Amino acid sequence: MEAVPKLPLINFELKTSPENTHFGPKLKQYIVEAYREDPESYTNEIHQMEGLRSVAVRPTMDEEGLRALNKYFCQLRSLQSRFPMAKGQPAACSFEMACILYNIGALHSCLGASEPRTSADSLKAACTHYQNAAWAFQYLKEQYPQPPGVDVSTEIMRLLQKICFAQAQECILEKSIQDNRKPSVVGMNAEEQQKMGERVAFYQQAADRLAEARKLAKFIEPTQVTLDALTFTNDVVEGKRKAAKNENEFIYHEEVPEKDLLLEMKPEKAKILRHIVTQAESKNTELTEFMSSLQLDQLEVIDSDQNIPQEIVDRCAAMNAKSEIIQSLVNSMNNLAEIISDLSREYHKYHEAHTRTNESNQVLHKAMTLHIANLKLLAQPLEDLQSKIPSIDNIAREMQVQRDSLIQNLREDITNDDITSQLLARSAEPAEQIFKEELEKHTPKVKIIEQNLVAQENIINKLTSLYA
Structure with missing residues (x-):
């Protein structure tokens, strides 16, 4: 397979901003009102910030462009923590940061796709770029979730992340082929497991899939490169298929499973996994929309070590002063x-x-009785006051982390569950009965995940009653 033509890797277009943003007027106004300092002394720094944005929104397609994007993203984080501004503006700053994160991932994908991949260093560089791109899309999805319909929405970022991981895996595969590694190192297959009957069936399936791919190749650019790669791969697979068929007929005499027998169980497993993953993603979207509806970014505590809104801090300081x-x-x-x-x-x-x-x-006594406890609470030190305010993020994240872990365990169990030997050994029994018995093994974990999904409703109701 060393001579197989290389397929071009996928990359994504960068976003561009048609507007030139001027930070000066707003920042100078905030410096006067919040810090009581001369805003003109910061004119040079504000000008540098505006210049950095101009470079970052139209970066060069090289490492220098990446450094400009990363530097601007770090400056935005610093700006957001020091200049919370008025309500609504932190959300705009978060969207700007989301777009810059997207461009970081897109530029990494462009640099990865531009690598020739003819040497170990080039393959390593391409793989690293796609891994970095996947990180950028994942971080955007988790830290700056956008509602459905936006071109940087959670669903689209999840898709781009998976594409980048697949491209990185392709680079690892090419490196393994280049190093002449054994198939058992690259991945498990029927030949390595000495399942000669299954080997013939899998080679036949590979040949069928390649035939389908050649029909679709005319829609992929560059067409000739894609056809050359598919033709080369088909020649190799066809040679392997004929050799495996002859060996099995004259030496091993193993039964070749029917195509449907190999594929019947896989859709059943995929159906369970798809059902659970769909439910989990639906709940994750619901949770994201709920958290967004709380408008936590307008509490002016984002990216801050302090989890208390600034208004409460001001009132507490006033109470402590008197x-x-x-x-x-x-x-x-x-x-x-x-x-x-x-x-x-x-x-x-x-x-x-x-x-x-x-x-x-x-009337006055009733008002005093109603508010005296709150006034005493505000008079306490900030550390005591902060400990009595529940954290929304911890509750929601703990539930979601537990859910992702359970789904990953179920995914691994289903992937590793191979009942082909059972189907062959119990060929006299109905296949549906064998499928049902084998699938029952995964029922306990499925029920635990469903309980996790149901529990989200209770947590959301409780959070709503606390913060409504």
């Missing part, structure tokens, strides 16, 4: 009670005034 305010309020209430007592002694003379004052006092 530590005597609660006692003063209590003293005022006591004085008011004394006045009411004096008015009571003059009941007959001031009956009407006494009634109105008593009603006012009752």
